Amino acid sequence: MYFPGIKALDCVDFSIRPGEVHALIGENGAGKSTLVKIMTGVYRQTAGQVLLNGEETHFRSALDAQAAGITAIHQEASMFSELTVTENIFMGHHIKKGAAGKGPVDWKTMRQRTRELLDDMELDISPDAPVKSLGVAQRHMVEIAKALSIDARIVIMDEPTSALTLREVEDLYKIIRRLRDEDKAIIFISHKFEEIFDICDTYTVFRDGQLVGEGLVPDATIGGIINLMVGRSLDQLFPKGEADIGDAIFEVDKLSRRGYFKDVSFNLHKGEILGFFGLIGAGRTEVMRVLFGIDSASSGSVRLKGKTVSFTKPKDAMKAGLAYIPEDRHEQGTILDMSITDNITLPKVDDLARFGILNRKAERSLAEEFASKIEIKSAGLSMDTSTLSGGNQQKVVLAKWLSTDPEVFILDEPTKGIDVGTKARVHKIISDMAAKGKAIILVSSELPEVLGMSDRIVVMHEGFITAVLSRDEADPDKVMLAATAQAGEESA
Amino acid sequence: MKTIINTKKILENREAVLIGLILFFMVVMTIAMPRFIKPSNLANILKDSSLLIMVACGQFLVILTGGIDLSVGSNIAFSGMAASLINMNNPELSPWVTLLIGIAIGLSLGMINGSLVAFGKVPAIIATLGTMSVFRGFTFVISKGQWVTAHEMTDSFMNLPHGNFLGVPNLIWFAVVVSALFFYFMRYTRSGREIYAIGGNRSAAVLVGVNEKKVEFLIFSVSGLVSGLAGVLWAARYAAAVNEMATGFELQTVAACVLGGVSVAGGSGTVAGVILGALFMGLLNNSMTMIRNMAFFQMLLQGLIVITAMAFNVIMERRRETMLLNRRLA
Numbered sequence A: 001m002y003f004p005g006i007k008a009l010d011c012v013d014f015s016i017r018p019g020e021v022h023a024l025i026g027e028n029g030a031g032k033s034t035l036v037k038i039m040t041g042v043y044r045q046t047a048g049q050v051l052l053n054g055e056e057t058h059f060r061s062a063l064d065a066q067a068a069g070i071t072a073i074h075q076e077a078s079m080f081s082e083l084t085v086t087e088n089i090f091m092g093h094h095i096k097k098g099a100a101g102k103g104p105v106d107w108k109t110m111r112q113r114t115r116e117l118l119d120d121m122e123l124d125i126s127p128d129a130p131v132k133s134l135g136v137a138q139r140h141m142v143e144i145a146k147a148l149s150i151d152a153r154i155v156i157m158d159e160p161t162s163a164l165t166l167r168e169v170e171d172l173y174k175i176i177r178r179l180r181d182e183d184k185a186i187i188f189i190s191h192k193f194e195e196i197f198d199i200c201d202t203y204t205v206f207r208d209g210q211l212v213g214e215g216l217v218p219d220a221t222i223g224g225i226i227n228l229m230v231g232r233s234l235d236q237l238f239p240k241g242e243a244d245i246g247d248a249i250f251e252v253d254k255l256s257r258r259g260y261f262k263d264v265s266f267n268l269h270k271g272e273i274l275g276f277f278g279l280i281g282a283g284r285t286e287v288m289r290v291l292f293g294i295d296s297a298s299s300g301s302v303r304l305k306g307k308t309v310s311f312t313k314p315k316d317a318m319k320a321g322l323a324y325i326p327e328d329r330h331e332q333g334t335i336l337d338m339s340i341t342d343n344i345t346l347p348k349v350d351d352l353a354r355f356g357i358l359n360r361k362a363e364r365s366l367a368e369e370f371a372s373k374i375e376i377k378s379a380g381l382s383m384d385t386s387t388l389s390g391g392n393q394q395k396v397v398l399a400k401w402l403s404t405d406p407e408v409f410i411l412d413e414p415t416k417g418i419d420v421g422t423k424a425r426v427h428k429i430i431s432d433m434a435a436k437g438k439a440i441i442l443v444s445s446e447l448p449e450v451l452g453m454s455d456r457i458v459v460m461h462e463g464f465i466t467a468v469l470s471r472d473e474a475d476p477d478k479v480m481l482a483a484t485a486q487a488g489e490e491s492a
Numbered sequence B: 001m002k003t004i005i006n007t008k009k010i011l012e013n014r015e016a017v018l019i020g021l022i023l024f025f026m027v028v029m030t031i032a033m034p035r036f037i038k039p040s041n042l043a044n045i046l047k048d049s050s051l052l053i054m055v056a057c058g059q060f061l062v063i064l065t066g067g068i069d070l071s072v073g074s075n076i077a078f079s080g081m082a083a084s085l086i087n088m089n090n091p092e093l094s095p096w097v098t099l100l101i102g103i104a105i106g107l108s109l110g111m112i113n114g115s116l117v118a119f120g121k122v123p124a125i126i127a128t129l130g131t132m133s134v135f136r137g138f139t140f141v142i143s144k145g146q147w148v149t150a151h152e153m154t155d156s157f158m159n160l161p162h163g164n165f166l167g168v169p170n171l172i173w174f175a176v177v178v179s180a181l182f183f184y185f186m187r188y189t190r191s192g193r194e195i196y197a198i199g200g201n202r203s204a205a206v207l208v209g210v211n212e213k214k215v216e217f218l219i220f221s222v223s224g225l226v227s228g229l230a231g232v233l234w235a236a237r238y239a240a241a242v243n244e245m246a247t248g249f250e251l252q253t254v255a256a257c258v259l260g261g262v263s264v265a266g267g268s269g270t271v272a273g274v275i276l277g278a279l280f281m282g283l284l285n286n287s288m289t290m291i292r293n294m295a296f297f298q299m300l301l302q303g304l305i306v307i308t309a310m311a312f313n314v315i316m317e318r319r320r321e322t323m324l325l326n327r328r329l330a
Helices: A032-039 A062-067 A085-089 A107-120 A136-149 A166-181 A193-199 A222-230 A284-291 A314-319 A329-333 A340-352 A360-373 A390-402 A420-435 A447-453 A476-483 B007-032 B039-064 B072-089 B095-118 B124-143 B155-162 B170-188 B190-200 B202-207 B212-237 B249-259 B271-290 B294-329
Strands: A020-025 A050-052 A055-057 A070-073 A154-158 A185-189 A202-207 A210-216 A248-257 A261-269 A273-278 A299-304 A307-309 A322-325 A408-412 A439-443 A456-461 A464-470
Touching: A020 A032, A020 A166, A020 A193, A020 A222, A032 A070, A032 A154, A032 A185, A062 A070, A070 A136, A085 A107, A085 A136, A107 A136, A136 A154, A136 A166, A166 A185, A166 A193, A185 A193, A193 A222, A202 A222, A210 A222, A222 A476, A248 A284, A261 A284, A261 A299, A261 A439, A261 A456, A261 A464, A273 A284, A273 A420, A273 A447, A273 A476, A284 A322, A284 A408, A284 A439, A314 A322, A322 A390, A329 A390, A329 B202, A340 A360, A340 A390, A340 B190, A360 A390, A390 A420, A420 A439, A420 A447, A439 A447, A447 A476, A456 A476, A464 A476, B007 B271, B039 B072, B039 B170, B039 B190, B039 B212, B039 B249, B039 B271, B072 B095, B072 B124, B072 B212, B072 B249, B095 B124, B095 B155, B095 B212, B155 B170, B155 B212, B170 B190, B170 B212, B170 B271, B190 B202, B190 B212, B202 B212, B249 B271, B249 B294, B271 B294
Parallel strands: A020 A185, A020 A202, A070 A154, A154 A185, A273 A439, A273 A456, A322 A408, A408 A439
Antiparallel strands: A050 A055, A202 A210, A248 A261, A248 A299, A299 A307, A456 A464
């Protein structure tokens, strides 16, 4: 499977047997999800084969995979909230009356089956309850019931416990063990090591699209698995330049946004790269959005150069000298239908226009300056941004913000989904900015990147800061432990 | 980087396609009925298209941001009726002043739409569907259901579109000036750039400080302004202010945009494309009225054109995406 510009999964041999619970381990972007999506027919592989019971299979759609007995429970529940539990469970494979299954939909039987499924899972949920009336955990259990409603041979669970309480996790374990005893194969994706050691028999570790380790869980150690996940020597890959760390320029005190994060406090100094690490849902992006004035805080204060600031819209934050490179390049970064020049100069149109009329010459030279500075490879800056590769599109986003000459740079996953070469280039740019005295917040889900680039690392877990580590004291174990809140469980 | 696909080129192609289509159509019509090619008829086509060009340019801005302005026809009716009543009751007033008042009325109506969408957060299609009916209703209210007919209008008022300048009818001049302004506005001004940005990727644009509300308010105001202008000229041109005038005109403006290659998803399209699209619609309308019995098919054909052009746009867009993807994978 290829994403534009990169191999998401590279020559991976992976197998799973009936009656086994198999853990898939790896950082975000390591290739776990891509493998799952190929197995469930969402993506198609560009090379290699998928064998089911020894026979080569070609899934054209998720429905094909479902018919073959492969079912997945996704991280974010994909439910129809207006419909009932029964309707949700049987969506896509309604039971029909009549011998050949050609008659009208058989609601009675489906309701009965739902009742059985829910009873089996010891859930106190009515088959007729609309899904919107259920809590998050209950929805998740319904999602699991849905997966079980098809006679699945392979059940894939992508972080199934992220929304569950401890008691519910126990219930889930029971279900998993029962499935295993029924000779089903279970793929269990989780960032939480204790769960892997609790329930899984075998494991496979991915890194950068490659399989880097596999084995039996009883033979493994947490340290060993973390080593496999992170791999390589960090200092070589992320040459962080020396930068003088100056005064605190940005001070965040007890910042909270109800329902997202709470009491987030940190200082950012000139010339410093402050890494933000956490798993999905840790609340890092939400913090950044508040800092940049996209969302509003429910309490707490932010001081920029000693002055208390409160931005209500991104423009205010920009004017004050902040820049924010959002996580999602396509959704929030570039405007694909506009030329490279127009994209780069967009934040500066106020300065480039007199009485509302744009100075095209100044625009071009500004775009040329920054495009060459960070080496955007294009056939000309008047080309539409959509013609560029993913890595170069990301460079356009960087160039755009560099042109505003900010003092505080917030980078949210700046190297997500771009190839290794461009990645190194982006890291160099970040390092150079720090050397020039810019203050940088680097949000990343890639542990080596955070460890290699940051002067200090803030680790978040479920909306709280669980650790702030200096470059010297940070190591993969400590960061991972803080991110999974093994150290500070009680705070969450 | 061997085969570079310049999307600008595809858009240019779209304009070439339209020019080709227009020429082909003209040749066919000339062969079918020679009087089609008479200068007086060609001038008629241009005059007929002029009103459409102006309003379609306003519609273009709205569609570019992913919205739609369904109220343009009713705006034309109200502004045209109001200006005609002013002219009838104040014949001594300069027609240019009347024109300015008409434009101001159109602008005000556009600002109502803009406020609803930008500040009231009402979806454009619902807001303008409502005002479409409201503006039309007010037209009946101010006219008390009566027409303003030719002998109630002053000659100088009717001369606004009918007069000549350098041998070219004023109406065509109006369209030329409006087109040129739009062309300049979209290409060389900050606001034009911001409209493209909001249409291309709203959240990215907002993140770099583009004021979403300002842009939305602006586009509906501009659409209202050109509708007001077109309303006055419409009444003066047909020498009658009728309550039902420009009914269904919104469809034609949308058709001109879609034909001109404007993406209804927002973000891409050019003024030149819209003008050519409008010219094609004008040509078509003229031909339909020339061919006996075909006038009845006019609405039917307009609808079909919108759908066909839309399908064509979707196919072209899909093809472009595949080409880009393949190139990136290569």
